[in-house]
Amino acid sequence: MxxxxxxxxxxxxxxxxxxxxxxxxxxxxxxxxxxxxxxxxxxxxxxxxxxxxxxxxxxxxxxxxxxxxxxxxxxxxxxxxxxxxxxxxxxxxxxxxxxxxxxxxxxxxxxxxxxxxxxxxxxxxxxxxxxxxxxxxxxxxxxxxxxxxxxxxxxxxxxxxxxxxxxxxxxxxxxxxxxxxxxxxxxxxxxxxxxxxxxxxxxxxxxxxxxxxxxxxxxxxxxxxxxxxxxxxxxLGSPIINLFDLAYDQSRKALTGPTFDIPLDRLDRGRMRDGLARALASGKVIAGIRPEHFLVADAGRTPDFTVTIDSVEMIGRYSVLHFDADGVHAASTVDARSPIRDGDRVGYVIDYGDIFLFDEQGTRLY
CATH class of the missing domain: 3.40.50.300 (P-loop containing nucleotide triphosphate hydrolases)
Incomplete structure (x- = not known):
């Protein structure tokens, strides 16, 4: 029925x-x-x-x-x-x-x-x-x-x-x-x-x-x-999504933060929604990046940012790496067999294809 x-x-x-x-x-x-x-x-x-x-x-x-x-x-x-x-x-x-x-x-x-x-x-x-x-x-x-x-x-x-x-x-x-x-x-x-x-x-x-x-x-x-x-x-999501307050730098055409930047030319224009231009003009955007979309940089690949791992949480088939991104607690996930341990320096590459952008009211912009 x-x-x-x-x-x-x-x-x-x-x-x-x-x-x-x-x-x-x-x-x-x-x-x-x-x-x-x-x-x-x-x-x-x-x-x-x-x-x-x-x-x-x-x-x-x-x-x-x-x-x-x-x-x-x-x-x-x-x-x-x-x-x-x-x-x-x-x-x-x-x-x-x-x-x-x-x-x-x-x-x-x-x-x-x-x-x-x-x-x-x-x-x-x-x-x-x-x-x-x-x-x-x-x-x-x-x-x-x-x-x-x-x-x-x-x-x-x-x-x-x-x-x-x-x-x-x-x-x-x-x-x-x-x-x-x-x-x-x-x-x-x-x-x-x-x-x-x-x-x-x-x-x-x-x-x-x-x-x-x-x-x-x-x-x-x-x-x-x-x-x-x-x-x-x-x-939705466990671990929960990572959230970062970013500012828009008009001269660089990029969303900037203390730890990493998101160049607008790395974003898919087809995913941009009404309100993004207004949020950029206000200068503030919230970026949401799920833990699985912070990718550990392979050898020889330039990372988007590098941090020190605070702790490693073992959860079955994967591990959660916890780290501080200039005052923001963040996390990524890796295979449980990863050799990364507490105190290691890790370089990350951002999966730009799977980030989300929101305005300060929580409206989805990208």
């Missing part, structure tokens, strides 16, 4: 504006992540879709039909909460079949059990049918919550920070299972998370939010490779 969010706003009674006129579309069968820091509006959006909150204004459509005035039970939406919300006195089977045994669409016990067993098999918990939640691990309880959300054959599945209570290794496995499950069922899914790695790994598209506004809505790769603004560039 396709979802259309149109001009959605939410202002609470204390005047706090949680959502500010957001609009986006979710294609049928897509898994979309609402990503952002705490308080950005992602859970508010999810709760309005579910009908647990009323919007101040705006509309939500599912396959062209507005659901904004429908009662939550009539929206045919499955929801998985952060704390799983399982009934502790019920067995796994009883928890999963519960939505089929209550309400206007209750089914006979035998049919409810048959449907429950189908989804329990799909989520790998069928052998736990007689267990109670207290005797299960967090990952197993999460599977029960997902199976229970799916038994009613909902149009849409909503997941609110479903993995935040799990350890790192289990989170990795469960998120892969969620991706496989929702794609095998074809159900349109909205997944709320503050974890960028989680969102990048499982999403078809990501809505990155901040202060009640969607900063960018795009496929995961584009948010990283082509950020819409400074907030997006800073939020």
């Amino acid at each position: 396709a979802i259309t969010i149109s001009n959605l706003s939410k202002t609470y009674s204390n005047g706090y504006q949680a959502l500010k006129n957001i609009s986006f579309d979710i294609a049928d069968g897509d898994l979309v992540c609402l990503l952002g820091p705490s308080g950005c509006g992602k859970s508010t959006t999810l709760n309005i879709i579910a009908g647990l909150l009323d919007p101040t204004s705006g509309d939500i459509g599912i396959d062209g039909h507005s659901i904004i005035h429908e009662h939550p039970k009539d929206r045919n939406i499955g929801m998985v909460f952060q704390d799983y919300a399982l009934y502790p006195h019920m067995t796994v089977l009883e928890n999963v079949e519960f939505p089929l045994r209550v309400g206007d669409h209750r089914k006979p016990k035998a049919e409810a059990e048959r449907i429950a067993h189908r989804y329990m098999a799909m989520t790998g918990i069928e052998e736990m049918a007689d267990k109670k939640p207290g005797a299960m691990s967090g990952g197993q309880q999460q599977r029960v919550a997902i199976a229970r959300a799916l038994v009613g054959d909902p149009k849409v599945l909503l997941l609110d920070e479903p993995l935040s209570n799990l350890d790192a290794r289990l989170r990795l496995r469960i998120r892969e299972e969620i991706r496989r499950l929702v794609k095998s069922t074809g159900i349109t899914t909205v997944f709320v998370t503050h974890d960028q790695e989680e969102a990048l790994s499982i999403s078809d598209r990501i809505a990155l939010m901040n202060q009640g506004v969607i900063q960018q809505y795009d496929v995961p790769q584009q948010l990283y490779l082509n950020p819409a603004n400074l907030f997006v560039a800073k939020f």
Whole structure:
């Protein structure tokens, strides 16, 4: 089922504006992540879709039909909460079949059990049918919550920070299972998370939010490779993007800083955006360079700048080199087999094809 969010706003009674006129579309069968820091509006959006909150204004459509005035039970939406919300006195089977045994669409016990067993098999918990939640691990309880959300054959599945209570290794496995499950069922899914790695790994598209506004809505790769603004560039990436305040030197036709310069003739004119000329005239531009785009200069190649490495951080298949660029902490990444160590002098070449430029308000200029 396709979802259309149109001009959605939410202002609470204390005047706090949680959502500010957001609009986006979710294609049928897509898994979309609402990503952002705490308080950005992602859970508010999810709760309005579910009908647990009323919007101040705006509309939500599912396959062209507005659901904004429908009662939550009539929206045919499955929801998985952060704390799983399982009934502790019920067995796994009883928890999963519960939505089929209550309400206007209750089914006979035998049919409810048959449907429950189908989804329990799909989520790998069928052998736990007689267990109670207290005797299960967090990952197993999460599977029960997902199976229970799916038994009613909902149009849409909503997941609110479903993995935040799990350890790192289990989170990795469960998120892969969620991706496989929702794609095998074809159900349109909205997944709320503050974890960028989680969102990048499982999403078809990501809505990155901040202060009640969607900063960018795009496929995961584009948010990283082509950020819409400074907030997006800073939020995505680990290690985080390096940022430098540069001044424009008209006589040299270059952006200059204490550590390195960026000649304008090294930039691709096709990537220059409206506002760059105005920012250059003001004399200040913020350059964003991801750690992987500081390249260690090969022997015989003249570096763009040379620094002393403060520390080397080993992270699996690569290492992070930390250094000071005239008062600005910066980092680069190298293969973990690199011989570079603390205190070494390292020359860097800048990958000019992959830098970003922003004005002081964070607007993307290049």
